[in-house]
Amino acid sequence: MSGPDLAARFLENAAAAAAGAHSVSGTGDLLAALGRIVPTGSPVYCPGLTELEKAAAPLFPNRVADCAAAEVTVEEVFGAIAETGTLVCVSEGGRAVQAGLLPAHHVAIVRRDRIFATLDGLLAVVAAVPPTNVTLVTGPSRTADIELTLAIGVHGPERLDVIVVQPGVTFPYARP
Amino acid sequence: MSDAQTSLSFRSNAVQAIGNAQLRAAMRHATDTFGAKRADAFAPVADVEAMRDRASAIREEVLNNLPRYVDQFVASATRAGATVHRAKDAAVAREIIRKLLADRGARRIVKGKSMVSEEVDLNAHLEASGMEVVETDLGEYIIQLERETPSHIIVPAIHKNRQQVGKLFSERLGVPYSDDPQVLTRIARQVLREKFLSADAGISGANFAAADTGSLVLFTNEGNGRMVTTVPPLHVAILSIEKMIPSLADFPDFIRLLPRSATGQTMTSYVSVITGPRKPGDATGAKELHIVLLDNGRTEILGGESRDILKCIRCGACMNVCPVYRTVGGHAYGWTYPGPMGLILTTLLTGMAKSHPVVDASTLCGACVDVCPVRVPLVDIILQLRHRKVREGFSDPKEKAGMALFGKAAASPALFALGQRLAGWFWPVVRVLGGKDVAGRMPAPAKTPFHRKAP
Amino acid sequence: MRAQLFGTCLVDSFFPEVGEATVKLLRRFGVTVTFPKGQTCCGQPAYNAGYQAEARSAAGHFLSVFRGEDPIVTPSGSCAAMVKHHYPALFRDDPKMRAAAENAAGRVFELSQFLVQVLRAHEKGFPGKGKVTYHSSCHLTRSLGVREEPLLLLRSLRGAEFVPLPDGIRCCGFGGMFMAKLPEISCALAEERADSVVATGADTVTGCDAGCLMNISDAMKKRGSPVRVAHLASLLAEGI
DSSP states (O other): OOOHHHHHHHHHHHHHHEEEEEEOOOOOHHHHHHHSOOOTTTEEEEEOOOOOHHHHGOOOSBBSSSSGSEEEEEEEEEEEEEEHHHEEOGGGGGGGGGGTTTTEEEEEEEGGGEEEESHHHHHHHSSSSSSEEEEEEOSSEEEEETTOOOOOOOSOOEEEEEEEEEESSSOOOOOO | OOOOOOGGGHHHHHHHTTTTTHHHHHHHHHHHHHHHHHHHHHOTTTHHHHHHHHHHHHHHHHHHHHHHHHHOOOOOHHHTTTTEEESSSSHHHHHEEEEEEHTTOOOEEOOOHHHHHHHHHHHHHHTTTTTTEEEEEEHHHHHHHTTTTOOSOOOOTTTHHHHHHHHHHHHHOOOOOOOOOHHHHHHHHHHHHHHHHHHEEEEEEOEETTTTTTTEEEEESSSHHHHHSSSSEEEEEEEEEEEEOOOOOGGHHHHHHHHHHHHSSSSEEEEEEOSSSSTTSSSSSSSEEEEEEEETHHHHHSSTTTTTGGOOOOHHHHHHHOHOOOOOOOGGGGGSSHHHEEEHHHHHHHHHHHHHGGOOOOOOOHHHHHHOTOOOOOOHHHHHHHHHHHHOOOHHHHHHHHHHHHHHHOOHHHHHHHHHHHHTHHHHHHHHHTTTGGGGOOOOOOSSOGGOOOO | OEEEEHHHHHHHHHHHHHHHHHHHHHHTTTTTEOTTTTTTOOSSSHHTTTTTHHHHHHHHHHHHHHHHOOEEEOOOHHHHHHIIIIIITTTTHHHHHHHHHHHHHEEEEEHHIIIIIOOOHHHEEEEEEEEEEEEHHHIIITTTTOOOOHHHHHEEEEHHHEEOOOTTTTOOOOTTOOOSSEEEEEEEHHHHHHHHHHHOSSSSEEEEEEEHHHHHHHHHTTOOOOOEEEEEHHHHHEEE
C-alpha cells in the first residue's frame, strides 16, 4: 500500500473509532490545524521533544509541565497502524505515555512515514526488545457497561484528534 | 465482595432468575446486542476460519508446553525488572499480594478488572487487613458499590438497568439522580480520578502474557487499566498460568479476534504492552512491578481429559450466545465464571462435589462452539463432565435408576414395547409421577406405536 | 434403491404419523423402505446425560439391528447426529463394534438430507398450502450441517408461503434430558420460540426433530395458539 493510501486508510479507521481525523502538509498547515482543534488558552501539555512538537509548542501560551494538570496534550507519537486506525504510543526516549491518558483531550501528531500497514508490521518492530510501555490507542476512552449503551470519555480522554503530517516538506523550528 | 459458591442450588437460582422480569429483559437485550455486534464485526473479515485455526493452534502449542512457557516468562519478566511470584492456590496468591502491599504501607489500592482476582477472592482479604480497594472499571465499580459479584466476565453489571445504577449512585455517592449513562459515566470519572492519583498501588489482571519478552498485555476501553498500571508507584498484576502466548509476534490474530468476539469492536480503545517496571530514562511506568502467576488447579486440569478449556481467552462470546445464560444470567451459576466456559471452569476448579448441578446447565445446542475464537470443544467437554458426574456418583438416584432401566429396555425390544404399553395405560399416573413440568408437557403415548404399523 | 428406516423412540411412542409420513415420502421417490425389526432408541438421552454405559447398551443394540450397507434414514437430526458423531467414540475400545459404528455412521441420513441430497425431491416439489415457518434444530444444523435442505424442501411446497423465523437458529429448550432436569429454563426458551413463531403470522410451524416440535407445541398449547405444529415429513407427505 502506498503512503497516501496508508494515510487515508488510517484516518478512515481512526474516524470510525470516533477520533477527529486530520491530514496536513507542512508546519503552517499543522499549526493552523492545531489552532482549530485546541481551544485557545487551555492548559496544554506539549513535551517539545521532537521537531514537530518544537514547532507546535509556541502556539500554546498556557503550557503546563505536568500532564496531570493539562486539559489537552499535544504530542507526536511513535507511529500508527492503518489496519485499525490506531496510534502507537511508546515510552522510549523518556516519553510519558500517560500524557495521552490523563488530560480530557489528546491531540496526536503522526508522520505519514510512521504509519504501519498492519498490526503484524508494528509488532515485528517492537516485539524483539519492547520498551517498558507500548500502548495502542484507538479512539477516545469509552464504556458500554451501563445497559450496553455507549458512553464516550470514561477515565481516559474524552476526545482524541489525530493529525497525519505528509512528508516532503521541511519543518524549520518555529520562532521562539 | 464475594459470596459463598451457590452452584449447588443452580436450579433454584435459575427459577428465581426466570421470575425476575427486569433481569430477563436485561439479559435478552444484552445477549441479542452482543450476538448482533459480534456477527457484524466478523462479517467483513475475509479469513475468519483461518484466523481461528491459527489462534487455536497457538493456544494448543502453549498448553502442550506450558511449564516451559511459564518458566520462560518468569525469566524474561525478571530480566525486565519485574518480581515474579508463583502462587500455587488462592490462599497463597491472596497472602503474597497482601504482604507485599502491607510491607510497603499501601492503604489505598486502585484495581482494574481481573476475573482471576474474583476467583481467589482477593478484595475481601485485602479489605480485612484494613486496605481500601477501589474497583475502577465502571461495571466493577457499580457492583462493588452494590456489594454484588460480577454476572458476566466482560460486562460485570450487565444485569443492571440504568435506573438501578442511577439510584445506586445517588444513594451511595450523594449525587443528584440521573439515569443517563453519559452523566453516570462522568460522575464515575470524577470520583475515581481522585482515587487513581492518590493510590499507593494498582492491581490489574492481564489478558495475555508474552513468554519471550516477559510482557503483560491488557485490552481495555475505559483507560482505568492504563491508570492502574502506570500511575501508582507500585503495580501488582495477577494472572493465571494458561494466559501465556509464546511471543509478541504471535499477537496480531488475538488482537483481531478478542475485541470482535467480546464486544463486537474492531479494536478496544487501548491495548497496553507492559514490559517490566520503569527503567532509568523512562518517564512512564510503575516504579515496582510484581507479577503473581496463579495455578489454583490449572496444572491438574492440564493433565486431564478436559484440558482444552485452558485454551479459553476469556472473550465471553460463548455466554453471549448461550440460551441458558440468556435465560438465567450469570449469578445463577453460583461462582466467578458463568455460561459455557464458566460451568466447565467452575466444575474443574471448585470440584464436582460443589458444582455438579451446573454441569446440566446446557442444552448442548452448540451455539458456543460456533463462536469460540480459539475452538475450545465446549460441548465435548460438557459431555465429559456429565460422564464424570455419573461415574463419581453425583447423579440423582431416581435418574440413575431410570437410566439403568432405559439401558435394558433400549437393548430389549420386548421390554421396550412393554414399557410403551405400560406408559400408555398408566399415562395419567405417569403424568402425576413425572410432574406437570415434564410428563405434563408431553402428549399421551400413541395408541399404536409406529413399529406395529411399519413395513 | 433401498433404505433402512430408523423411526426413533419419540416417533415410535408419540408420533407414529411421522413414521408413516416418512415411509410414504420415501416410497414416492422410488425407495424400497425396510424397517429393521427390534429397533428401539439411538441412546442419545442416556449419552447426553453422561450415562455412557447405558448409551452403549442402546447403541450396541442399534448396530445389531441396522446391519448391511443400505442407507439408514431417520426423521430426526439429533438421532442422525448421535449415530454419525458419537457412535464411533462410544466404542473406541472395542475394534469390532467400532467398525460397525463407523459403518453405520457412514450411511446414516437425516430425512431432509436424504430427500434433497440423494433423491433430489425438492426439484419435483410438493403440493402445499398456508403460511409455514420453520424451526431449525441445533443438532441438525450445527452437528450435521443440514441447513439448506429443509429450506429447499419448504420452498418447493407449491401453494404454501414460507416465512423464516426472525431470530435465526436458536435453541428451543428441549435438549433431550434438559427438558426434564431444568424444565423452567426449557419452558422459558420454548416460550421465546413460540413468540418468534407467532410474530411471523404463520399458521404452521415445522421442523425436522420431534423433540423440538414437542417442546414448542407445549408452549403453543399453553397460550391457546391455533398455530399447527407439524413435522416436515407430515407436511410434505400430506399433499401426495
